[in-house]
Amino acid sequence: MIYFHNVRVNGILGREGSLLSTLLVLLNSQAVDWAFRRIAAVHANGYFAANRQSIALLPICLPEDAAAQTEFERWGALLHRKGRDIAQERQGFLSWLSDAVGADLRALPGHAHLGRTTNSLRVNS
Secondary structure, eight states: OEEEEETTEEEEEOOTTSSHHHHHHHHTSHHHHHHHHHHSOBOGGGOBOOOHHHHHTSOOOOOSSHHHHHHHHHHHHHHHHHHHHHHHHHHHHHHHHHHHHTSOGGGSTTGGGGGOOSTTOOOOO
16 A cells, blocks of 8 residues: 655545555544544644644554455445445435435535434434
């Protein structure tokens, strides 16, 4: 893998068969995101600085053998697809809701709660 950093541009370039997809599964996980948001400096518009010092402190442990890596990547790809499907479903619902109420949802009070992905919004039975 090749890592590059230049002030505001960061990236990871991987080769076929490298640990890149495993690393991306970890970097995109909620656990690592949670840790990152507590370590990294907050910048304009709520963005976080991903520098070497903050990334080095993240709780990342890569699988040691090829079979574990393959299984990990399979689960990571599945979670990615599920997350994408949920985001598409949510966007479709919000578009339908906007049409149904005849208003731009972003103009309504509390609009930020409509797109939340946390488990804090539960239906009581």
